[in-house]
Amino acid sequence: MSHSRPTAVRPLRPAALLTLAALVAALFTAVISPAATASAAAYRYWGYFQQANGSWKYSQVGSDQYKPRDGAVDGWRFAVSETGRPPRATPSFQDICGATPAVAGKKRVGVVIDYGRAADAATGTPPAPVAKCAVVDPTASGTEVLAAVASPRVEKQMVCGIDGWPATGCSDTVATVSAAAKAADTPVTIAAAKKADAPADAKASSGTSTSTLVLIGAIVLVAIVVGAVAVRRRSRT
Template sequence: MTPGPAASRPARRTLRAGFALLLGLLAAVLLAAPAQAAGYRYWSFWEREGSTWSYATQGPAQLRPDDGSVQGFRFAVSAEADDSAAPRSKAAFAKICEDTDERAGRKRIALVLDFGTAADAPGGERPPKPRTACASVEEDASTADALAAVAPPLRYDSSAMLCAIDGYPAAGCGEQVPGAGKPSAEASSDASPGTEEADSGSAPGGGGPSAGLLVGGGAVAVLGVAAFWQSRRRRG
């Protein structure tokens, strides 16, 4: 006996509900997938207390550090200030300025210059090795003054953003880098191609199922519903 139209309606309603569930699941997965945020390539400015680096809350032209201060600059690609990579050197003021004598009417500022990694470098450029320097400057000098004394040439853009230290990089200033991940503060500037770990196929911080797996599971569920109602129709 062939089921009539009334008997097939529940099956059609169930199939429609199943497909709606699949579409909803797909939309949820696509919305939940984290977008690959664009990053920016620039020099970040840091202050150090003890062995801890803190992102500076003033620009180098505004900040007038005390004698004995340690200031740092790091070139890297990052999306947000709290994602920025700090300078990698832990050298103390006493070590950086050990060969610079105290002078009346002047102050000594220890500077850590980290030119970043090859991965952060603009195309065609290779970052210089990180270095430290001790600037002996006037008592009212800013960090920018200290930097100009030990790492020329400096380059600024029209909005006074620091673009280059010691001539690096040769061009560009805070340009956007699409799909940039978080910088690695521990990455070596001497790292060569082929030394990075192979892609495991997992998303960073994995542990959750992939979008393909979730959508595939939804499709299997819908097919299961269809098969169930088809078998009931045959038995009827």
């Protein structure tokens, strides 16, 4: 009776092991990728921007580390996003700070604050966007510039709220972004800064000059009348 020998199991060669490992890795990636994509989330937070050539650029550093120059325009926008949404208006430095006189030893920085849309808010209605001119020390950071024109809520060096919007939370995760939050922005208009009133002393000076002119005019008129009367009396005699 003949017996067949059992087939020997040959060990896998290194090249075969590498191929098998690659296949397992590919399979693992294919399995977990959908889950990773599904769990990817946006955030509800304040984004920090700088204006350049009439458009907004997302800041590459935090506002506590960035020092805007004199004549710059900073932008803040509250939105639901993964990479940040810029303010919906782009007023120029002249629009914002044109009516604010320069001060020796200080810098002027325009600040645009866009509180976002209702779709960006967890609850409530956001305030209307504003633009203000900050007059600060030359070394002031973006956070300090903002604090000169608004009331920021800062936690762990991150601006979490501006002027009480939002009142709580900080860069909260938004697992499901609504269609309204995903929708493209509609540009808004921020009214240009009003011209500053004339200084009080200038107004007083202007008033005094007018009074003086009126007085001189009255004196001249009286002199003309008196002269005419004198001439008439002489002609009679």
